[in-house]
Amino acid sequence: MIPMLLTFTALAADPLPDLAANSSRVSCEAPATAKIAKLMPGAEQFYSGAFRVDGARVEGVERRYTWANSTWKAQGGLKHGDDCVDVWKVAGQKTAPHKCEDCAFGLVLQGDIDTTATTCERRLTADGNHFKTAYDVKVAADGTFEIFFTSGKPLAKGKQIDGAYAWMSDQGCVWF
DSSP states (O other), X not given: OOOOOOXXXXXXTSOOOOGGGGOOOOOOOOXXXXXXXXXXXXXXXXXXXXXXXXXXXXXXXXXXXEEEOHHHHHTTOOTTOSEEEEEEEEEEEEESOSSOTTOSEEEEEEEEEOTTTOOSOHHHHTTOSEEEEEEEEEEXXXXXXXXXXXXXXXXXXXXXXXXXXXXXXXXXXEEO
16 A cells, blocks of 8 residues: 655646636436426536646546536525636555556545635535545557546547646536
């Protein structure tokens, strides 16, 4: 087991790219059905992140975007605005791949919520203020890459930008 110390240094001090910054929204406006007389409250939700590798050390950021639909906005679903983002600072180690045989490397990361950058209400992050996770990273010759959970399930696709690995998951809808 690799000991993990959550420390942030100059490695992640430079601004990290955010692939979500220019993403377009998917429609999370649920149509009414015979059983539901009005539209359902919900939100578009997805993850993005970026990290830098220095030898075996990895530092970066992970974000969860929550973009409210019109019904949730009308119901006052997000008290601090219509949309929000949770931000975690991540640090850890570059490792051998965990289960992915054709992956270039693995990651073992610990994340802590960045309360200065997070705009979502505490109730949305109460169960995720801190986390530990592991990923496998498959890198293509053109610099694009895929991130997988150690179960083999895909998490995201990304590309290398200015020495950082920037990624974004698929966008999807959550309903309340």
